[in-house]
Every structure is written in C-alpha cells, then in structure tokens.
Amino acid sequence: MPRNDVTDAHRHPDITSMRGRHRGAGGATWWRLTVMRLGWLADRWPPRLPSKGDLLAGPSVALVLIPQSLAYAELAGVPPERGLYTAAAAPAIAAISGSSRYLQSGPVALTSLLAMGALAPLMATGTAEYAAHAALLAVLVGIVRVLLGLLRGGALSYLMSQPVLAGFTVGAAILIVASQVPTLLGVPSDADNPLTAAWHAVLTPAGWQPGPIVLGIATIAILLGGRKLHALFPGALIATVLGVLVATAGFGGPQVGAIPAGLPLPSLDLPWPAVGSLVLPAVVIALVGFAEPAAIARRYAAQENETWNPNREFFGQGVANLASGLMTGYPVGGSFSRTALNKLSGATSRWSAVLTGGWVLALLPLAPLLSGLPTAVLAGLVIAAAVSLVEVRPFREYWRLSLPQFGVAVPTLLATLLLAPRMERAVLLGVGLAIAVHLWRELRVDVERWLEDDTLHLRPRGVLYFGSAPDAERQIRAALNESPEIHQLVLHLDGIGRLDVTGVLALRNLLDRLALDGVDVHLDHVAPNAQRLVDRVLR
Structure with missing residues (x-):
C-alpha cells in the first residue's frame, strides 16, 4: 500500500485512548478531536509526489469531464460555464478532504437532475437568478454534508434502503433521458415534467430536425460502442471534437452559445433569503446524492482492502459542494464512469483528482472554443450516462426474494416519474414506504x-x-x-x-x-x- 494511503486504523489510535491522552491538554479542543476522528488533512496531505499513473489519469479524466460538465450543466438548467466552474473546483477539494483515493467528484447526472427538480418549480431555468439559486443550493448541500461528517453521521449513508435507491435511480434515469429528447429531436418544450416534454416532442414530427437527431444518435453510439471496445475509449472527447468540427462546417442546429474564459472569484453574494425554500431539497440531495460517491468509494476500498470512512467522505463531499457553490457552481457528487477511468488510467493516489481539477482550470481559457458545440452532442452525452443508471436486476431480485421490498421499489420509481420535477417528494414517499414495511415486519412475531x-x-x-x-x-x-x-x-x-x-x-x-x-x-x-x-x- 502506498505511504500516503495508510488506513485511518494505522494512522490513528483508538479514539478512547486518544481522549485519555489529550484530556486536560489546553489545545485539545472539540474541533481538534473532531478533525482527528475524521483523519483529516493534518497527516494525510500532501501525499508523496504524484506517480506516473496519476500524471496520466489527471488529464485523461479532465478531457472527459469538460464535455460532461457542459452536458450536466444543461441538464441542471444552469449556463454551460457554470458546469466548467464546478468541474474546476470540486475534484481537487473532494480528493484532499475525502476518504477515497480514487473517487472523482464533480458534476454528475443524478445530482444535476435533483438540482433541476429543486429549482425548476421556483423559477425559469437558464436565468441568472436560477444560476444564483443553484449556487446557494450547492452551499446548503455542502453545509448539510459537512455537519453530517463532523457529527459522525456517516451511518446515514446506510439508512436509505436499497429498494428506495433502486426505484429512485431508475426513475431518475428515465427522466434524464426524457429531458434530453426535445433537444435531440430539435423540438423545444416548456413543460415542467420531462416526460411531458418528451411526449410533446415525439408527437411533433413536423418540428424534428435531422441534424440534431443524427448528431445525438452518433454521440450515443460513440459512447456506448466505445465502452464495449475498451474501458479507456475516449468517447466523450471524440464526440465533442466531431461536434465542434461539424458546427464549424456550417451545422445550423442549436449550439451551446458564448462561454466566457477564466474562472470567477469566490463570492458570498447569494440569494440568502431563499434558504427556507431550499433546505428540504438540500437535505434530500445531501443524502440521496451521497449514495453514489459512497457506493463508489466502498467498492474501490474493498478492492484495495482499504478502510473507507463514511464520515470523512460526507465531510469531503460537503467541502466540495461548498467550494462549488462559492465558485458559482451547483451541487456535485461522485462519478462512476470518471472514477473507473481514473483507476484504469493508472491512478494511485488523490493526486490524480487534484490534477484533474488543475487541468480543467488550465483549459478554461480555451472554453470559448466550445461555444459552437451543438447541444445535440450534449444531449447524447447525458443520455449515454443515464443508460448506465438503469438496472433491472434488483427489481427481479426483489420480486423473487421479497415482495414487500418490491412493493417499495416500484412505487418509488412511479412516484419519481409522476412527481417530477419535485423528485424529493418521491424520495420521502419511498422512505415512508420502507419504514412502513419495516414496522409491519416488526409487528409480526x-x-x-x-x-x-x-x-x-x-x-x-x-x-x-x-x-x-x-x-x-x-x-x-x-x-x-x-x-x-x-x-x-x-x-x-x-x-x-x-x-x-x-x-x-x-x-x-x-x-x-x-x-x-x-x-x-x-x-x-x-x-x-x-x-x-x-x-x-x-x-
């Protein structure tokens, strides 16, 4: 095991003995003990110098993250540059303060959809007001996760039952695909529910535009086909380059539009009076959105026989969201695809994610080159990412092994579809059903x-x-x-x-x-x- 990734169990003695050693010491404040419990920065950063694998993985992930950040910004309803700001701020911060040495954080499809679901009912997407509220939402999500990490609330990552997560995730994936259908067909829609918007676009063949359809389908084919060829196939990069070339050749379909170069300064100029209306969505995003990075971190920790600290991961994801919000971004999470790419590219430490953020930051001056990127390419990127979220196997297992759990997963899925864009209500419904099933079972002796x-x-x-x-x-x-x-x-x-x-x-x-x-x-x-x-x- 590399020196920089010695587990908390080795670096930190039992907390009880730690308390005994520091009891009475003037500097042993609650904050210091909390930081020591989390195994935080004091002795974990900086690690040794980046390995060759880290140096290769950093830019490899960045070249995938940049087009994905534009696509997920479109999904979240914020201007495209906000996705780039989020991509520049989140990976390094999450890596430094989190628990996993492989996890790649930043814009992801599920969290972007949750952010859109929280904000779209309140105001029009794509506006400056909407973007400001998205940044505030990221700050609130960050505060919730940081508090859960400091208060040792990592166990909450296990309390969201698998049937609820399975139902919500599949429902969210369907909504993600549906939300991109109007862009793919070239038929705009003002409907709040993505299913309604997709249905309207499908039933309006007179408005279909061949250019976006061809580009979108080609993008999906490149990404899904490339995955089967090789896990390191740079499908997102290839699709983006082809999209820019097609646009340069005179493609007349909708494009991303002007993207300013550079990175804004951190700012606290946020719509703070709106905190009350965003607290509940922030809590839901903090908990539901944590399921993805938690699952990723647990998986790779198990593969490497390492210790995973959910408290520290909550803290790390919280700090990343705080950084994203202060940089005018929006809520972030952990990415399965980018983490897998990171590992396969040879990453050995947190340096890879730090370098990913550094590369995004270094390439921001070139962002205006992407202003002509067709939005159909972004739609294809989002759809390809959403397809990987659809898993039917858990539903089959629930049907075969536990009908009550099947009865939790399916209603959660349906509620996610029907209650969109207020998807936090579907999560609350699913949690309520899971509790009801648990109580029903507890009543039986x-x-x-x-x-x-x-x-x-x-x-x-x-x-x-x-x-x-x-x-x-x-x-x-x-x-x-x-x-x-x-x-x-x-x-x-x-x-x-x-x-x-x-x-x-x-x-x-x-x-x-x-x-x-x-x-x-x-x-x-x-x-x-x-x-x-x-x-x-x-x-």
Whole structure:
C-alpha cells in the first residue's frame, strides 16, 4: 500500500485512548478531536509526489469531464460555464478532504437532475437568478454534508434502503433521458415534467430536425460502442471534437452559445433569503446524492482492502459542494464512469483528482472554443450516462426474494416519474414506504412450539417490543389453550432480536397468570443485553 494511503486504523489510535491522552491538554479542543476522528488533512496531505499513473489519469479524466460538465450543466438548467466552474473546483477539494483515493467528484447526472427538480418549480431555468439559486443550493448541500461528517453521521449513508435507491435511480434515469429528447429531436418544450416534454416532442414530427437527431444518435453510439471496445475509449472527447468540427462546417442546429474564459472569484453574494425554500431539497440531495460517491468509494476500498470512512467522505463531499457553490457552481457528487477511468488510467493516489481539477482550470481559457458545440452532442452525452443508471436486476431480485421490498421499489420509481420535477417528494414517499414495511415486519412475531411430555416449549422469533407484544402474547396464550394438560412451560428467547419494557411486562403478566394455574415457567437463552431488564421487571 502506498505511504500516503495508510488506513485511518494505522494512522490513528483508538479514539478512547486518544481522549485519555489529550484530556486536560489546553489545545485539545472539540474541533481538534473532531478533525482527528475524521483523519483529516493534518497527516494525510500532501501525499508523496504524484506517480506516473496519476500524471496520466489527471488529464485523461479532465478531457472527459469538460464535455460532461457542459452536458450536466444543461441538464441542471444552469449556463454551460457554470458546469466548467464546478468541474474546476470540486475534484481537487473532494480528493484532499475525502476518504477515497480514487473517487472523482464533480458534476454528475443524478445530482444535476435533483438540482433541476429543486429549482425548476421556483423559477425559469437558464436565468441568472436560477444560476444564483443553484449556487446557494450547492452551499446548503455542502453545509448539510459537512455537519453530517463532523457529527459522525456517516451511518446515514446506510439508512436509505436499497429498494428506495433502486426505484429512485431508475426513475431518475428515465427522466434524464426524457429531458434530453426535445433537444435531440430539435423540438423545444416548456413543460415542467420531462416526460411531458418528451411526449410533446415525439408527437411533433413536423418540428424534428435531422441534424440534431443524427448528431445525438452518433454521440450515443460513440459512447456506448466505445465502452464495449475498451474501458479507456475516449468517447466523450471524440464526440465533442466531431461536434465542434461539424458546427464549424456550417451545422445550423442549436449550439451551446458564448462561454466566457477564466474562472470567477469566490463570492458570498447569494440569494440568502431563499434558504427556507431550499433546505428540504438540500437535505434530500445531501443524502440521496451521497449514495453514489459512497457506493463508489466502498467498492474501490474493498478492492484495495482499504478502510473507507463514511464520515470523512460526507465531510469531503460537503467541502466540495461548498467550494462549488462559492465558485458559482451547483451541487456535485461522485462519478462512476470518471472514477473507473481514473483507476484504469493508472491512478494511485488523490493526486490524480487534484490534477484533474488543475487541468480543467488550465483549459478554461480555451472554453470559448466550445461555444459552437451543438447541444445535440450534449444531449447524447447525458443520455449515454443515464443508460448506465438503469438496472433491472434488483427489481427481479426483489420480486423473487421479497415482495414487500418490491412493493417499495416500484412505487418509488412511479412516484419519481409522476412527481417530477419535485423528485424529493418521491424520495420521502419511498422512505415512508420502507419504514412502513419495516414496522409491519416488526409487528409480526412467529412462535415455534413443541411438546416434550408435560412440558410445552415455545420459541418466539422476531422483535418483542410495544408494537408486537400483543400479537406475541396472543399466540402464546393460544398455544397454552391448545395444551391444557401441561405442567411446565419453557420460553426460549434466543429468537428475540430485541426486548423492550412493554415486551417484558407482557411476559410478566403471562407468568403471573400461569403461576395461578400451577404452571412452572422457565425463561431460557435470554440475550445478555436484555437480561438486566428482565431481572428488574420479573424479580
């Protein structure tokens, strides 16, 4: 393992002993301890000098990121240069302050769609007001993630159930594709819901423009076909260059338009009065959008047998969003495709992402050369990226293994489509369904029974708490009524996952009644964490 990527477990001793060592020291502030818990910059940056692989991976990813940033800016509804500013600011900041040494952060399709969904109902896309609110949204997302990282809220990355994520992701991918259909066909639409806009464009063949259709389909073919040829195939770069050449040759379709050169100075001049209307979308984006970088970081950490710190990743993604917002960008996340390209290009450390941001920054003066890029090429880039988000296999598994989870995934998908552009409502609906399914399962306690002479054995399986105690008591009483001749009852509690006060009180009521009937009761295999409660209630 390279020196700069020694895991937190090796660099940082147990936090308990750390507290003991620093207790009473004047400099051991809460902030310092928090930073040490996160394994932050103090001893992780700078690493050793970049390797040859890092030097190659940096520009390789940058040449893909630049056209993608224009495409995702179009998807998010902000001017194209805002995508470039985001691409210049986010990768290096996320790499320095995050947990993964391979993760490439920046503009991504899913987060761009979520940003559009949060802002489009409030104002017209593409305006200066809209772009300012997008920057504010990025700052709010950053604040939420930074706080979650500092407060050790990384466990929240596991609380969004897989059926909810699967349903929302597929629904979002369909919306992403639908949002690009009008651009691909050359038929503009003012509809809020991307499905409505796509349907209108498809049903207006008189307005179809052959040029954008050919360019868009060619772009999709280059990207999807190139992936099958080789993982390092520079499809986005090739499609962009071809698009610029076609435009130079006189292509008359819609183009990106003027792109200013350079990078703006960081600014706090944001529409702060709008914070109240953007807090809920920011929280949703912070949590849902984190699923992608978290999955990427976990995957590559597992491959390299390294430790992944979700708290630090939350923090790193938060700082990246703060930087993006202050640079007039919009919310960012982690990219599967660019991270894979980064790894395959030979990246060995965080230097690769730092160099990616540096290359984007260095190439910003050349950005005006892309002003003639046909928007159909950007539509093709977005569609090709969205296709990779569509996975049918999880739905098949839910159908085969758990119908209740299937019943969470499908409604979440449908809600995502129907409630667009307010997709945060679909996420909340999915989370509500997942909680309802969980509670429904928790209410059920199965009681296994068998007889040995005059002894009845019962083994409840489930969680014995205030919600399930009545059902468990009913089943136990029914088993006793079916065996009136018994003189002894053995309750095996090793199948109880959790036991609360209400559950223990229900047991006490049962024991009191059985004592009056002359039945001896024995509790067997009480979990250690419940033994103290049982002793206190039943003594």
